[in-house]
Amino acid sequence: MQENVPESYLPEDGPQLIHPLPELHYPEEVNVATQLVDRHVGEGRGDNVAIRFGDEAVTYADLQTRVNRLGNALVKQGVEPGDRVVVRFTNRPEAVVSCLAAQKIGAVALPSMKLLRAKELVHIINNAEASTVIVYDDLLDEIDEALPELNTVDTVVAVQRNGIDHDHVDYDEVTAAAADELDAHPTTRDDLALMLYTSGTTGQPKGATHTHRQVLATADSYANYCLNASAEDVFGGNPPLPFAYGYGDLLTFPLRVGATTSLVENAGPGDLLDAIENHGITVLCSIPTAFNQILAKFPDGHEEYDTASLRLAVSAGEPLTHSTFNRFKDTYGVEIYDGIGTTEMLHIFVSHREGQEIDPGATGYPVPGYECKVVDPDTGEEMPRGEAGLLAVRGPTGISYWNRPRKQDEALVDGWSLPGDIYIHREDDRLEYKSREDDLIISSGYNIPGPEVEAVIEEREEVSEVAVVGSPDEERGQIVKAFVVSTEGVGAGDRLTETIQNHVKNTLAPYKYPRAVEFVDELPRTETGKIQRVKLRDREHEQYED
Structure with a gap:
């Protein structure tokens, strides 16, 4: 046991890890x-x-x-x-x-x-x-x-x-x-090297633990086989390093192969284009929101900046649409490799590989070194091809929580990790994303638990009840929207909206604040009194599609 790591804080029944590739076999001491x-x-x-x-x-x-x-x-x-x-x-x-x-x-x-x-x-x-x-x-x-x-x-x-x-x-x-x-x-290879915290729908941040060989495995599987990373590459983009996605793209992957990482503070779309030109970025890593912003705010960016160094782009954090994939490819001449990864799994475990024909309607195939199956959420049995179910993953990384035994049990089925996503395993072997299993709001790549935001809004005496859901948004994928029942006698309007938004900004990370607030007389509830957030989400989607 690694020194100063309390044994009680590490899960007794962790994920079943497999190492099917020769690159994933590391010496005992590393x-x-x-x-x-x-x-x-x-x-x-x-x-x-x-x-x-x-x-x-x-x-x-x-x-x-x-x-x-x-x-x-x-x-x-x-x-x-x-x-x-x-x-x-x-x-x-x-x-x-x-x-x-x-x-x-x-x-x-x-x-x-x-x-x-x-x-x-x-x-x-x-x-x-x-x-x-x-x-x-x-x-x-x-x-x-x-x-x-x-x-x-x-x-x-x-x-x-x-x-x-x-x-x-x-x-x-x-x-x-x-x-x-x-x-x-x-x-040793199984000593802890990295901890990353992520919030689920309960609003309670969870520590995801990763060992020395697990950090290396993300590069030796995904970056090696899917990106063909080499010492000639320059990795760049705007995912923050504390994101598992950013940690891999901007630290582990380039340094593993002796390549270069391009770091840009607080990078907006113009900053990214400038870094592509000045740093010679070959692999651009970002989220769909940022790719959309580059296209919208710099429609002539491919002409104003020298972007010839780019050989591919990587997207994660939220679903990549056909439109974004096609527009970016038409404008910059490179394909965006979509992928799904989680903080718990450390990086992308489903993706297309460079050189494969990309189907923008699917996330792709299991990354070499990983196995995936779609299971019935209730029984854990594998679903027939073409039917939606819960994605289960097994590979050199897995879900291992710090001192969260109940969450640990919920995250595994027969040793397979359950990232919490609903997928279809298609007849062509590709995996197609459908939705999140829980109420997590994904906005511009940030994971925002609705209940956490609700708890902060409810601190205001002007608020009687509140429900927070994700509302579809063209640029951000989703935005945080709060449905608020105001306290009797309190006027609902722009002033209260601003008060609520500022309160959340000053209490939580600013990206968690509700960009939209709608005042309602009552919230939809079940017969037992539980708020039916699904009805609010469905209404938002219907209005968006209209």
Whole structure:
């Protein structure tokens, strides 16, 4: 058992993992940081560019030095193998360095979404029993607000880039004083390397745990077989690094093959086009919303920017429509490879492969190394081809929750992982997405649990009842919509709408706020009094289709 990882926090009955590809067989002792960085330097590729960030080019040799210095500094600050280390940044080089440094010394990297508020951070950090936080100074305010309620944090390391004063350990000072050399802690392939938190429909964030070999397996299966990733590639895009999708696309995949990652802070469509031109991005990773924004806001982007370097694009986070696939292909001359992955599974496990004929109406085939089947949600029995059911997955990664035994049981059937998606397994072997099993709202790639938003809105005394659902939206896929019954005597209108929206923005991550609020006299309920959200969703879809 890895040091400082409480045995009670790891599931006793985890997923059944399989390793059918030769690339997925790793030695007993392996460390992801040495595989992603040190190996390339040792094999003579130290001068190759690992990270491009604006005009900065970080070579593999430079990255190794930065990782080693921070790793030594963390050890001096008391970080031990197995400790959880929160990494809170925008997409910057220091985020990559911090994750790899934590992993190299045997600790567990826990990337944090930049938009999370103090209340959300308190739950996640306390649940993970994290000992250390490494934070970009522009995101320090929420950590400072949360700090009095953090039970296990001993050290906060602040990366000062915006002149924001702080009383914490200074990143630049401790790394400048640290040694350049660092031997990796002798981690085993099944030691934890990464924790990512995701919220389900209960609104309670869940920690998904991933081992050293599972992180490597995402590159050696999907990136290798589906993207044909090579050292000549430049991976870029705008998924945040704390997303499993972003962590793979912008950290694991490029560094695994000795390629380059292009990092852009707060990247809008214009920023992405600029990065394609200036960094020579070959693999563009994003979500359908962003591809639509590029097409809508920069209709002549293919002429205004040099995008000749692109060889393919990758999409995940929400369903990719035929229209977006065809328009982007017609405009930029590359196909978008849609895929389904989850935080729990760490990355994409269903996709087409480069060179295959893409059917935009289907997600694709099981990624090499994975097996998929569609099962009856009630019995777990496999469904006949062409009939919708619950997707079950087995491969080198699987659903393993931190200290959530009930959720762990619900996420598995006979050792197969259940991501929670309804699919059809077609006669041509492709898997076709139908819907989510639960009430999770997917907006611009963000997973937003409706009940969590409801709970915050209900804090307002002006609100009597509320139900939150996803409403179809052309650009974002879905938006959060709140149906509100106002308290008797309270006027419903624009002012109350703004009050509700601001309250959610100030309590939760801003992307969770309801972009639409509709005031109603009553909410649809079952005979037992439960709110029938399905009726509200169905009405929204009917109005959208009309």
